[in-house]
Amino acid sequence: MSANRDFIRRDLAVVWHPCTQMKDHEQMPPIPIRHGEGVYLEDFDGNRYIDAVSSWWVNLFGHGNPRIRAAIQQQAEKLEHVILAGFTHEAVVDLSERLVALTPAGLDKCFYAxxxxxxxxxxxxxxxxxxxxxxxxxxxxxxxxxxxxxxxxxxxxxxxxxxxxxxxxxxxxxxxxxxxxxxxxxxxxxxxxxxxxxxxxxxxxxxxxxxxxxxxxxxxxxxxxxxxxxxxxxxxxxxxxxxxxxxxxxxxxxxxxxxxxxxxx
Ligand SMILES: Cc1ncc(COP(=O)(O)O)c(C=O)c1O
The missing domain is CATH 3.40.640.10 (Type I PLP-dependent aspartate aminotransferase-like (Major domain))
Incomplete structure (x- = not known):
């Protein structure tokens, strides 16, 4: 069995995919992705795909972007999470200041979802x-x-x-x-x-x-x-x-x- 097929079998046994009629996957299985770099995605058998949907429109900077990866790693080493009710931290204030500088006057506060x-x-x-x-x-x-x-x-x-x-x-x-x-x-x-x-x-x-x-x-x-x-x-x-x-x-x-x-x- 190819690595792709084996992985798809494991997926279909335990995962419900969003916005998907799962019966469709009996005919057209999901594409199993092991790795992403730049515009490319790679499956478990080594086939490469161009991610033309940008992971549902949201990936602006490419997969595995080195700058983003380094920033995530750096932050995780310092502080991975703290609640924002009653606490605050550097990352949220830095980001909010930069967002407020971009938005028009009057949009001066950020709320995160x-x-x-x-x-x-x-x-x-x-x-x-x-x-x-x-x-x-x-x-x-x-x-x-x-x-x-x-x-x-x-x-x-x-x-x-x-x-x-x-x-x-x-x-x-x-x-x-x-x-x-x-x-x-x-x-x-x-x-x-x-x-x-x-x-x-x-x-x-x-x-x-x-x-x-x-x-x-x-x-x-x-x-x-x-x-x-x-x-x-x-x-x-x-x-x-x-x-x-x-x-x-x-x-x-x-x-x-x-x-x-x-x-x-
Ligand atoms: C305009 C718009 N609003 C809201 C959403 C919902 O976003 P999410 O899937 O992150 O909940 C989407 C998702 O495609 C969208 O296109």
Missing amino acids: DNGSSAVEVALKMSFHYWRNRGQAARRRFVNLANSYHGETLGALAVGDVGLYKQTYADLLLEPITVPSPDCFHREPGESWRDYSERMVAPMEETLARHADEVCAVILEPLVQAAGGMRMYHPVYLSRVRELCDRYQVHLIADEICTGFGRTG
Whole structure:
């Protein structure tokens, strides 16, 4: 038996893979990876693959990046972990200072979550909590875009709009107010990206005009609806929605889990 096949057999006996119908693996088994370097992944039989999905879009600097590996090793030798409630440490303050230097004025504090879905949950809760503290507890809804994706935990799933992921759990979920997407895939023949995305501001404005009193925040994926099929829109939409959120006094949550840190150029 090849090393690959032997490893796949061990995997299928004990692992459930995420976002996967496990029955599919009976026909098309997972690719067992032993090693990664730069853009390459290598399986247990020594075959090499280009990691064209960047490990689900998140690997910006290549596998086994020597600088990142050295930094992880150095930190692990000093302090591998301490709780952040009631304690603090060098790494978190250094990172926060550098993030705050990058972000626009007003975004001056960092809160850490351990994955994209949790970050979305935190943003939803912060927004809800803010309005509650301001005596506006009637605000408990979120506005989202059609075909958006914000993660798999229940709050994040609720503000997404990809049926494949959320239909089964519909009875457990908050109900967002969903407005049409500015996704330029749907523009009319001959219509420019800018014109289409600008035209799609109107339904957002109508929604906020009608519902602002009960809305905590608008949540969207800036520029690219990734899990919805890599659907893109023009940046003018973001500027207009920013203006609308200011005018109607609701928060704007920019879910940059996929697009952050320079991934869109
Ligand atoms: C825009 C967006 N938000 C949230 C998530 C969820 O992130 P995670 O899988 O780390 O929970 C994803 C994942 O692809 C995403 O693309």
